[in-house]
Amino acid sequence: MGTMCRIFNELDRIKEKNALQRKELIKKINIYVNSELINKSSGDIYKFSKFIFTEWQKYSPVRDEDFHDLKKEFNEARSPVIKVLSQYEEKHALTKKELIQKVTELNSDDNKVNLENFMMLKQNFMKIPSAGKNEKKLWNQFNKAGDKFFEIEKNKKIEKIKVINKMIAELDKNSDFKKLSLELANFQDISQSKEFIKLSKIIKTELNKINESKRNKKIQELKNIITNIDKLNSLETDKKITNLFIDSTYENNLNICRQVTVELEVFAGVQVPKVDEKLREVASVKLLQEKFNAKSSPKEFYLNNLKIFISNLSSKKPITKEIKMWHRIIDLHDHFLS
Structure with missing residues (x-):
């Protein structure tokens, strides 16, 4: 037996085997049809139909004399399945058309309400099983019906961006940046736009400058107290601190003043002048014990040492030495009281 003959015989056996497999598939279809087909869900029928078709394609080729008979039997067996599935798809298509109609009827004065209702209808649309050959067409119609709501929101954002650009163009040194910061809440829906980000950065920078200026002014006012003790009543600054001067007994102990200054600097973690290096070592041990015992909060610690x-x-x-030490202490103000 030649090589070509062996190949032909092997191919013929494969065709015969495939024909038998296709007959088994036809039997499975008949069994499925006879098992209360009408009561099965569209999803179940669709999965079965897809599975059978895929399997049918797998068992190919078959003999020419078997091909037409098998195809006829296959189509006849599938006919009830296709019919019921088509009925389901028509029903699904009708339901989806009703949802499309509901979208066209959305007409609230508040476009956000329209969008919310559209998204709810969209979820319902997606839950409905396939409408078969009409599925893609209906899906496109549904989305097209809702496009107008997104277009309205898009135009609103464009207008808001124009407002932002106008705000940026009108900024100057007299602008109320605190008020502008509050107004940003009205533009949260475009918070990712480059215009919003630009304005936010400008406002943040300017507010930081304002806050830094206020802080520097406050620190300078506190530093000035020590050279204006006889004018405390006329100073507009922290009364807790001015009252400490009013109640002071002025014990004239420079060493204690130095010790207090160094202790506060060590606590705050700032560099202590070399001249006070020995005091720094003593203060470090003392503060370690106090932190371990947790006797007071940083604020209380600062105010107690000020006193x-x-x-x-x-x-x-x-x-002069006392004034310089006072300035060092006030430089630590925000560390303890911010």
Whole structure:
């Protein structure tokens, strides 16, 4: 037996085997049809139909004399399945058309309400099983009916961006940046736009400058107290601190003032002048014990040490060393009281 003959015989056996497999598939279809087909869900029928068709394609080729008979039997067996599936698809198509009609009828004055209702209808649309050959067409019709709501929102955002650009163009040193910061809440729907981000950065930068200026002014006012002790009543600054000067007994102990200054600097983690290096070591040990015992909060610690410092000043006319130490202490103000 030649090679070609063996190949032909092997192919013929494959065709015969495929024909038998296709007959088995036809039997499966008949069994499925006879098992209360009408009561099965469209999803179940669709999966079965797809599975059978895929399997049918798998068992190919078959003998020419078997092809037409098998195809006829296959189509006849599938006919009830296709019929019921088509009925389901027509029903689904009708339901989806009703949802499309509901979308066209949305007409609230509030477009956000229209969008919310559209998205709810869209979820319902997607839950409905396939409408068969009409599925893609209906899906496109549904989305097209809702496009107008998204177009309205798009135009609103375009107008808001125009407003943002106008706000940026009108900014100057007299602008109320705090008020502008509050107004940004009205533009949250375009918060990812480059225009919104630009304005936000400008406002943040300017507010930081304003806050820094206020902070510097406050710190300078606190520093000035020590050279204006005899004018405390006329100073507009922290009353808690000015009252410490009013109540001071002025013990004239420079060493205690130095010790307090260094302790506060060590606590705040700032560099201590080399001249006070020995005091820094003593203060480090003391503060480690106090932190371990957690006797007071940072704010209380700061105010208590201010009281000690002020009580040990030389007089209402402090010397230069005391003034410099006071300035060092006030530079730590935000660390303890911010």
